[in-house]
Amino acid sequence: MAIRNMINLRSALLSAALIIPTAAVGQTWTGANWDADGTPGLTTDEFRTGFDQSGMYNAWDRDGTPGISEGEFGTGLYHNWDRNRDLQITEDEYTTGAERWYGTDYDRTFADYDTDTSGYIDQSEFGAGWDNEYYSQWDTDGDAALTEDEYATGLYGRADANQDQVITVEEEGWFEGWFDGDDVEAEIENVGDVL
Secondary structure, three states, X not given: OHHHHHHHHHHHHHHHXXXXXXXXXXOOOOHHHOOOOOOOOEEHHHHHHHHHHHOHHHHHOOOOOOOEOHHHHHHHHHHHHOOOOOXXXXXXXXXXXXXXXXXXXXXXXXXXXXXXXXXXXXXXHHHHOOOOHHHHHHOOOOOOOEOHXXXXXXXXXXXXXXXXXXXXXXXXXXXXXOOOOOOHHHHXXXXXXXX
């Protein structure tokens, strides 16, 4: 009986050792991770500080030259919309991405991009249908390279739906999946060039 209890205890400890690290690795980001002052929501400064530390800008700036080019932005956007990272944007992924980035009144349909009617949008189709509305708006100095400030300001503006300069708990859903510890740089590199 004592041996069986020891085996059960050993199995339980081994199981716990395997389970506990897994939970810590897959933590989901929330605005509270970056909330420095403890008030509800993220201010522009809190977002900027957290975003600077996230490495997201460097992941989108694939060539390492100053600024995110329009091609790098397109590649990053493709990665962002392809939620399951299979290099195929499905109609559901397209709808989620288009509504998140362009709003519910966006006038381009899935079929406008899926020109070969395969049921998904590949990198070349995404590039051929590219809509540079946000890239052009965010590039406030017009130099064809988004600085980290332009990029972070643009992201913050998209997430802050009511434009009150605070990203609330409800609005932080815009960033679902962005800062969850994945190797975004490697994932974006895997996408390749879309423009």
